[in-house]
Each structure stands twice: as C-alpha cells, then as structure tokens.
Amino acid sequence: MDRPASVQPVISAKDLCLTFETNDGPVHALSNIELTIDEGDFVSFIGPSGCGKTTLLRVIADLEQPTSGKIAVNGMSPEEARLNRAYGYVFQAPALYPWRTIAGNVALPLEIMGLDAKEREERIARNMELVNLKGFEKKYPWQLSGGMQQRASIARALAVEPKLLLMDEPFGALDEIVRDHLNDQLHQLWAKTNKTVVFVTHSIPEAVYLSTKIVVLCPRPGRIYDVIESDLPRQRTLDIRETPEFLKIAHRVREGLKAGHSYDD
Amino acid sequence: MTTEAAVRPLSPFAGLMSGTIGPVLVVVLGLIAIWYVATVALNAPFQRDIYARAGQTDVPFSQMVADTLAQERPVLPSPHQVAIEIWDTTVNKKVTSNRSLIYHTGITLSSTLTGFVMGTLLGIGLAILVVHSRVLDKSLMPWVISSQTIPILAIAPMIIVVLNAIGISGLMPKAMISTYLSFFPVTVGMVKGLRSPELIHIDLMRTYSASEAETFWKLRLPYAVPYLFASMKVGIAASLVGAIVGELPTGAVAGLGARLLAGSYYGQTVQIWSALVLASVVAGSLVALIGLLEKATLAKMGMNR
Numbered sequence: 122m123d124r125p126a127s128v129q130p131v132i133s134a135k136d137l138c139l140t141f142e143t144n145d146g147p148v149h150a151l152s153n154i155e156l157t158i159d160e161g162d163f164v165s166f167i168g169p170s171g172c173g174k175t176t177l178l179r180v181i182a183d184l185e186q187p188t189s190g191k192i193a194v195n196g197m198s199p200e201e202a203r204l205n206r207a208y209g210y211v212f213q214a215p216a217l218y219p220w221r222t223i224a225g226n227v228a229l230p231l232e233i234m235g236l237d238a239k240e241r242e243e244r245i246a247r248n249m250e251l252v253n254l255k256g257f258e259k260k261y262p263w264q265l266s267g268g269m270q271q272r273a274s275i276a277r278a279l280a281v282e283p284k285l286l287l288m289d290e291p292f293g294a295l296d297e298i299v300r301d302h303l304n305d306q307l308h309q310l311w312a313k314t315n316k317t318v319v320f321v322t323h324s325i326p327e328a329v330y331l332s333t334k335i336v337v338l339c340p341r342p343g344r345i346y347d348v349i350e351s352d353l354p355r356q357r358t359l360d361i362r363e364t365p366e367f368l369k370i371a372h373r374v375r376e377g378l379k380a381g382h383s384y385d386d
Numbered sequence: 387m388t389t390e391a392a393v394r395p396l397s398p399f400a401g402l403m404s405g406t407i408g409p410v411l412v413v414v415l416g417l418i419a420i421w422y423v424a425t426v427a428l429n430a431p432f433q434r435d436i437y438a439r440a441g442q443t444d445v446p447f448s449q450m451v452a453d454t455l456a457q458e459r460p461v462l463p464s465p466h467q468v469a470i471e472i473w474d475t476t477v478n479k480k481v482t483s484n485r486s487l488i489y490h491t492g493i494t495l496s497s498t499l500t501g502f503v504m505g506t507l508l509g510i511g512l513a514i515l516v517v518h519s520r521v522l523d524k525s526l527m528p529w530v531i532s533s534q535t536i537p538i539l540a541i542a543p544m545i546i547v548v549l550n551a552i553g554i555s556g557l558m559p560k561a562m563i564s565t566y567l568s569f570f571p572v573t574v575g576m577v578k579g580l581r582s583p584e585l586i587h588i589d590l591m592r593t594y595s596a597s598e599a600e601t602f603w604k605l606r607l608p609y610a611v612p613y614l615f616a617s618m619k620v621g622i623a624a625s626l627v628g629a630i631v632g633e634l635p636t637g638a639v640a641g642l643g644a645r646l647l648a649g650s651y652y653g654q655t656v657q658i659w660s661a662l663v664l665a666s667v668v669a670g671s672l673v674a675l676i677g678l679l680e681k682a683t684l685a686k687m688g689m690n691r
Contacts, residue, residue: 184589203595210593216586220608220687229604261688281594362618 129196131285131317132158132181141177149342150176154190156336156345160284163311163318165328165335167374168381173343174321178289181319182210191198194285208236208285209278213293215270217262217277224249224258227277234281248276251310268299275307286318292327304330305359312356325378326362329353329371337374339381347377418465422455428462429454463656471660484640487664493641494629495668497557501564502625506618508565509572516573517580517606518598527577534570538563538628543635560632560641567628568621575617579610611687614679622672630665642668 137154140147149294150173158164166174179185180192183199194202202208206312217226224245231241249255262270271291279284292300308331313320322328328335329351337347353361361367433454437445445453455464463471472487512530515522523551542563549559583605591601633643642661649658684690 182593184592203593208593211588212586212590216584216588216590218587218605218608220611220689222688232604233591233594233596243413332466 122323122333128159130157130193132156132161132319133164133191133193135191135194136176137177137180138188139173139180139185140188151180151187151342152342154345156348158317158319158334160317160332161315163320163331163333165320165322165332166327166338167322167328168338168343168346168378169323169334169340169344172338172340172381173340175289176317176343177338178287178321182208182287189289200334206230206281208287209281209283211271211275211278211286211288211291213290215262215267216272217273219262222259222261223254223265223273226262226365227280230277230281241288244280244282248280249280252276268295268303271295272303272306279310284316286316288318288320290321290323293322300324300327301359307331308357325371325374329367329374330357330359330362335370335374337377337381339378346381347373349373405618421465425460425462425464426451429457429460432457432461432520440563459653460655463659467656468659468663470657472526472664485609487642487645487660490640490642490645490661491664491668494626494633494643494665497560497632497641498564498622498625498629498672500557501561501628502568502618502622504561505565505621505625506572509569509617509621510576510614512569512573513576513580513610514602516577518602530570530573533566538567538631541566541632542628546632546635560629563632564625564628567624571617571620571624572614575613575620576610577611582607582613608687611678611683612689615676615683619673619676619680622676623669626665626669626672 134154134156137151137156138149139151140149154177156177166177168174176185180187181194181199183203192199195205195207195224197207198204213285217223218229221229227245227248228241231244236244245258246255249258250274254269254272254276257269257273262273265273271294275288275291278288292303295303305329307318308317311331318331320328320331333355335347335349335351336345337349338344339346349370353366353370430450433450437450439444443640451504454460456468457463460467475487481488481492483489512526516526517523543618545563545566546559548564549555556562580602587605587609588601591605629641630643630646633639633641634647642665645661646658649655649661681690
C-alpha cells in the first residue's frame with residue numbers, strides 16, 4: 122500500500138533480531154522482524170507460546186533490548202519514546218498496588234508525571250468512567266473481580282493519555298463471557314479515541330474482532346509468518362463474528378498458525 | 387432428631403477452647419504444674435540435708451513438699467514465691483525506690499527502646515544502601531552477617547568500657563548493645579522486603595520512566611512494610627536481651643540486668659527469677675505492641691485482608 126511520505130509510522134521495525142543467551146545455548150526470540158504500524162491501527166500479534174509476540178511488544182516498550190536491527194517508535198528510539206511516556210502499557214496481570222485504592226492506582230502514573238491534584242482528579246474520573254468503574258474509586262484491588270481489576274489497569278494506562286497503547290494478553294486470564302464484554306468495550310474505546318493499539322493475544326476470534334491488522338508469528342526462531350490487513354468495517358459489534366468475512370479472516374489466521382508450526386511437530 | 391444432634395454440646399470446655407484465652411491458659415497452667423514438680427524435685431536434696439542436720443527423721447512427705455516450696459534460697463523458687471516477690475517489689479514499693487522492679491524495668495525499657503529505634507533506623511538505612519548498590523551489597527552484607535556471629539556477652543563489656551573511656555556512659559552504651567542486636571533482623575528483613583516487588587511491578591514503573599527514588603517511595607517501601615514489622619518483632623525482643631546483657635558489666639547499678647546480677651551475687655534466686663519473669667512479660671508485651679502497630683498500619687494501607 123502506498124502511503125504519503127510525510128506520514129510517519131508509529132512503529133517501524135527493520136531486520137529486528139533478539140537473541141537470549143541461555144545455558145542451553147542461544148534462543149532466537151525474534152528473527153528478522155519487518156513491521157510497520159500506522160497511526161490509528163489496531164494491530165494484533167498472534168501466535169503460539171514462545172513465538173516472541175510478548176518479546177516484540179516489550180522491545181517496542183523498551184523493556185527488552187534488541188540484539189540487532191532497527192526499531193523506531195514515533196520516529197524515536199524506544200528508550201526516548203519511553204522517557205517521553207509515549208505509550209501506555211497493559212500487562213498480562215492487572216499489577217495493581219494492593220496498598221492503593223483503585224483511584225490511587227490510576228493516580229500512580231499521574232503522580233510520577235508530576236500533574237497537579239486537580240488535573241489528576243479529572244483524569245481519574247474520566248478514565249474510571251471510560252472503563253465503567255465509576256463508583257469503585259475507593260475500593261481496594263482485592264475487593265474487585267479479576268475483570269474489574271484488569272479494567273482498572275486499563276484505566277491506569279489510559280490516564281497517561283498516550284497515543285499508543287501496548288497490551289500484552291490483557292484478557293488472557295479471564296473467562297470467555299467477561300472477555301467478550303471487555304473486547305467489545307475495548308473496541309468501542311479504540312473507535313472513539315483513534316488511538317494506536319498493539320495487542321498481544323493467542324485467541325483467534327479476539328484478534329480478528331479487534332484488529333485492523335493481524336500479525337501472525339511463529340516460533341523457533343520467533344518470526345513474522347503472515348500479516349493480514351482486515352477488510353472488516355471499523356465499526357463492529359460482536360455479531361460480526363458470525364459473518365463469512367470474519368470467518369474468512371479467522372480461517373487465514375488459523376492456517377497461518379498451523380503452517381508456522383508444522384515443521385517441528 | 388437432627389436438631390437435637392446439632393445443639394448437643396461437644397464438651398463443657400468446647401466454648402472455652404475455641405478462643406485464644408482457653409488454649410493459652412491451659413499451656414500456662416501446664417507449665418506452672420511442671421514448675422511445681424521441678425521445684426520439689428530440685429529443692430528436695432537440700433531439704434533432706436536440713437532435716438538430717440536437725441536430727442529430724444520420718445518427716446511426712448506432705449511436710450517435705452511444703453518445706454521445699456518455702457525455702458528462703460531455693461535452687462528453684464516455686465511459682466508462688468516468685469509471684470509474691472513480684473507483687474511485693476512492684477505494687478508494695480514506691481516506683482522511685484531502687485528496690486522497685488518497676489523502677490528497674492523502666493531503666494531497662496528506656497535503653498531497650500532507644501536501642502531499638504536506633505537499630506531499626508540503622509537496619510533500614512543499611513538495607514536501602516545494600517539494595518541500591520551492588521558494591522555495598524557485596525562489601526557490606528558479609529560484615530552485617532559476621533557481626534552477629536560474635537557472642538554478645540564477649541563484646542558487650544568491651545563496648546561499655548570503650549564508650550566509657552570516650553566519655554559516653556549511662557543509657558547510651560546499653561542502648562548501643564541493643565542497637566547492635568536489633569539492626570540485624572531489620573537489615574535482613576528490609577533487604578528481602580525491598581527486593582520483593584514482582585518484576586511486573588518494576589516493569590510498570592519503568593514504563594512510566596519513574597526515577598529510582600520514585601520507585602523506592604511508591605513501590606519498594608510500601609512493599610517492604612510487612613517484612614519490616616516481622617523483623618521489628620524479632621528486633622525488639624533482641625533489644626531487650628541486649629539491654630539486659632549491657633547492664634551486667636556496668637557494675638550492676640540499676641535495671642533488670644542489675645537485679646539478675648545482684649541476685650546471683652547474694653544467692654537470691656527468688657529475686658533472679660522474678661526479674662526473669664518480668665523480663666519475659668516485658669518482651670512479650672513489646673512484641674505484642676509491635677503486632678498491634680503492624681495491624682493498625684496494614685489496616686491503614688488497606689492490606690488487612
């Protein structure tokens with residue numbers, strides 16, 4: 122696809138490699154990754170365990186250092202992007218601090234950013250409402266269900282007001298029903314705010330439902346097997362999962378996962 | 387039928403034993419019973435000597451038991467002798483009198499608490515240094531650990547003498563021995579606590595590009611609070627031991643340690659034991675106090691699940 126030269130991609134990776142040195146020899150977590158993510162994209166990384174999808178996300182977030190190759194986030198190095206607080210990161214677990222209330226947890230990054238109390242209050246209120254947690258400000262994490270805790274952690278990431286949201290299997294530990302609900306909410310949130318989202322998952326329906334672009338990875342060495350541009354409309358509801366267009370994309374993802382895996386078992 | 391079975395009491399003591407008081411009381415009563423038996427057994431040889439010297443023969447067993455429990459300087463005083471001595475030296479003496487156990491306890495307690503506060507602060511300070519510097523971790527930790535391998539009884543007199551030589555006397559030398567004993571558990575506990583945040587929490591701070599100081603105040607320190615209280619419980623008991631040991635070489639002027647020393651000079655076993663019992667009551671109360679403080683702090687932090 123052609124793109125105007127003036128539009129800078131949010132993320133661009135060229136020939137990116139990451140090798141972990143272990144006692145059993147080198148592990149090639151990422152090998153020759155070529156990837157471009159544009160503003161407003163919702164990109165899912167999907168693949169079996171050990172394919173490097175989380176590692177790739179952590180490289181973007183400057184939580185891991187690549188061994189070779191180039192990667193830019195907003196045209197900067199990942200470290201500069203991190204120091205500029207260019208992204209919000211949602212982990213696999215909620216990672217809420219147990220001694221802080223939900224509002225206190227959402228306030229954490231805002232305190233570190235040095236925002237004043239009034240601005241903090243506003244952002245907390247706005248983002249708690251966005252994830253449907255209004256009224257739970259004074260509760261402690263353990264008083265909330267797993268799904269609510271993960272929503273609180275999303276509110277915490279959103280409160281930074283990043284243009285880029287990195288999400289590492291945020292709904293992996295939740296049951297199907299809660300997951301459907303949160304997928305729907307996340308989709309609406311993305312459609313409303315026009316953020317760029319990079320989303321790691323190992324659920325095919327989740328990836329197809331949410332994404333504008335699906336990156337299929339395969340393991341040993343971790344590499345990109347297929348990149349699928351979704352032609353589903355931007356506005357979707359969960360019902361779209363019954364349509365032939367949806368099933369066609371899901372099928373292609375499944376074939377990609379199968380093919381990427383076939384050589385070793 | 388079923389309701390009858392449900393309301394049938396298990397035993398008359400079922401209600402009593404379900405709380406904390408019941409079981410504790412049973413253990414205490416058991417210990418006192420063992421103590422009485424031991425008192426009779428240990429004091430009997432001396433009592434037989436007395437009878438032999440007085441030419442008394444055929445003393446009835448009941449008489450002998452009564453006599454062994456009422457010796458003036460028994461090998462092991464009986465619980466009620468100790469109880470009477472404690473009552474006599476606390477309630478019946480003015481607090482300012484140097485024959486009052488409360489006076490002596492107060493002396494010991496003041497150096498215990500001073501030493502404990504200094505030890506806790508020192509322990510926290512050392513832990514912060516150790517956690518934030520690899521060099522200090524490698525160089526300081528072995529010294530911290532080896533400091534505790536030196537018997538306190540050997541080093542205490544030297545500390546007192548050296549500090550006296552440079553003009554520090556009174557409360558401070560004793561408090562410093564308490565410090566010496568109590569900083570260790572706090573250092574070890576806090577190092578563990580400050581290092582205990584999960585990787586995911588540290589990564590989170592990294593994504594906010596938080597400074598090392600912010601990570602410390604907002605993540606490591608709150609995380610270490612339960613560890614701090616656990617080690618403070620050990621530390622405060624060690625502080626009391628330190629204060630008592632510190633009183634032994636000072637020439638026995640005042641304090642529970644002085645009472646122990648004076649008691650052993652004059653063979654006043656009842657005095658020794660009453661000081662010992664009081665010391666253990668004080669230690670138990672101090673640990674309980676830290677426990678209450680812990681409960682209140684964790685409740686305030688919302689971690690009182």
